Amino acid sequence: MKREDVIVSEAQILEQKEFINKIRTINVARSSKPMAYVVTYGCQQNENDSERIRGMLCEAGYDFCNDAKDADIIIYNTCAVREHAELKVYGNLGALKALKRKKPELIIGVCGCMMQQEHVAKRIKQKYTHVDIIFGTHTLYTLPQLIYNVLDTHERSINVIDAHGYIAEDMPIRREGDVLAYVSVMYGCNNFCSYCIVPYVRGRERSRSCEDIIREVREVASEGYKEVMLLGQNVNSYGNDLDEEIDFSDLLVRVCEVEGIERIRFMTSHPKDFNEKLIETIASNKKICNQLHLPLQAGSDDVLLKMNRKYTSGDYIKKVQAVRKRIPDITLTTDIIVGFPTETNEDFEKTIDVLKEVRFDSIYSFIYSKRTGTPAAKLEMALDDAQIHKNFDRLLEVQNEISKQINDSYIGRICDVLVEGRSKTDDNVVSGRTEGGKIVHIKDADESLKGKIVRVKITAAKTWFLTGEIVPN
Ligand code: SAH
Ligand code: SF4
Ligand code: F3S
Secondary structure, eight states: OOOOBBBBBBHHHHHHHHHHHHHHHHHSSSSSSEEEEEEEEHHHHHHHHHHHHHHHHHHHTTTSOOOOOOOSSSEEEEESSSHHHHHHHHHHHHHHHHHHHOOOOOOEEEEEEEGGGGHHHHHHHOOTOOEEEEEEEGGGGGHHHHHHHHHOOOSSSOOOOOOOOOBOOSSSOOOOOOSSSEEEEOOOOOOTTTTTTTHHHHHEEEEHHHHHHHHHHHHHHHHTOOOOEETTTTGGGTTTOOOOOOOHHHHHHHHHHTTTEEEEEEEOOOOOOOOOOHHHHHHHOTBBBEEOOOOOOOOOOOHHHTOOOOOHHHHHHHHHHHHHHHHOOEEEEEEEEOOOOHHHHHHHHHHHHHHHHHOOOOOEEEEEOTTTGGGGGGOOOOOHHHHHHHHHHHHHHHHHOOOOOHHTTTTTTTTEEEEEEOOOOOTTTTTETTTTTOOOEEOOOGGGGGTTEEEEEEEEEEOEEEEEOOOOO
16 A cells, blocks of 8 residues: 555545534534533544544534433444444444434434444444444544534435545544553554454554654643553554554654653554564663563464464463563563354363463453454354353453462552542542552542652552552652
């Protein structure tokens, strides 16, 4: 793909900004400020897309609410990675029908990864006639035009295309947090793991230019953000599609140079591409957090081969050893799928073996979900549902014990914690994260610490979080 075919032109972006102005003109004439409700399913990439959606809505004159009942426009940004996520969307969308009947001028939009699947977009079009706007991941930047069309014609507005994918720079953004900012460095995925829908709904890998990324990081630093999370489905491929000679490690070094940003995280790394250069880059730059999310998926080499992951459990363990040799205190997390079609109980035991050998700080585990259109969907299932659930429960049991043991070993240690804000449950407690990404609740602390890195003595540990007290400097 030629670069100019990937980048959305300035003229197209300007056109959308004109639609934003037109919507704003309509909105300021209303008796009260219209409300928007944006609901996000799925991964950080989707969260980041929703931040763009909120940015566009905000400039178009909308305020935000947390209840569908108060909204003048509702947008569902959907995820297609597992069936469970899709069912939730169908259920919630169905429930909006009554609301729309009561309030016909309510605009309902659905977007994101689910819409990039033909059968889903068709189903929404045919069966969910109360939905006004449908758009996919490739046409997110056209939301202003789609909203304006509905306001202008009172007809449905649909824009889903099957494409390699684009990069739209300079769209407005309204970020969720005020300490941590998400910055996408690339979009799409070329890996085609056999179970995964992401490459089909997000298109091919395309990297943002280093210049644009650095500009965004500088911008968030000037707004007071202390931490950035660089996002991509496989950040290790960053730069492969650029003319510029740059890889992800080089990009990280450039991000480290931005003043004001104190912590840098990234996700996700693919074990097949995770290399020595990146280990060295993490080790030698203080701002890059000693944290690594490295999805294993399964411990059996047969299963890994059928998953098209392109590494063996031995390769994986060697990479972990190399990281730990250079960065002994690295926090390591992973993703595991239980019940891949060909996975037998014997295969599953190998996942348990790797868990016990590597001893991850924590894992994200998922029961395999069949995704129409992926190669794995054609495979016969080796185990029945009951056995898969049994294996899943056992996996959690083994991991929870490991997580608790690792967290217990933090008791008495002093950690640097970046405070993110007040705890949701206790007024006297603030929460933040260690460099390794572990959640720490700090007792008897004031919210004025938000955005600051404080020294905390860990006094107690649970499977999912630590508790501590501030230590005077
Ligand atoms: N690009 C990232 C994230 C992909 S989606 C990566 O490669 O890790 C996040 C996780 O969802 C994956 O790591 C995988 O563990 C899980 N996942 C993807 N497809 C799935 C499916 N069909 N069923 C169950 N889990 C799945
Ligand atoms: Fe899916 Fe594999 Fe790409 Fe991750 S690397 S998004 S699991 S295809
Ligand atoms: Fe993310 Fe789900 Fe799409 S995991 S990329 S929102 S399919």
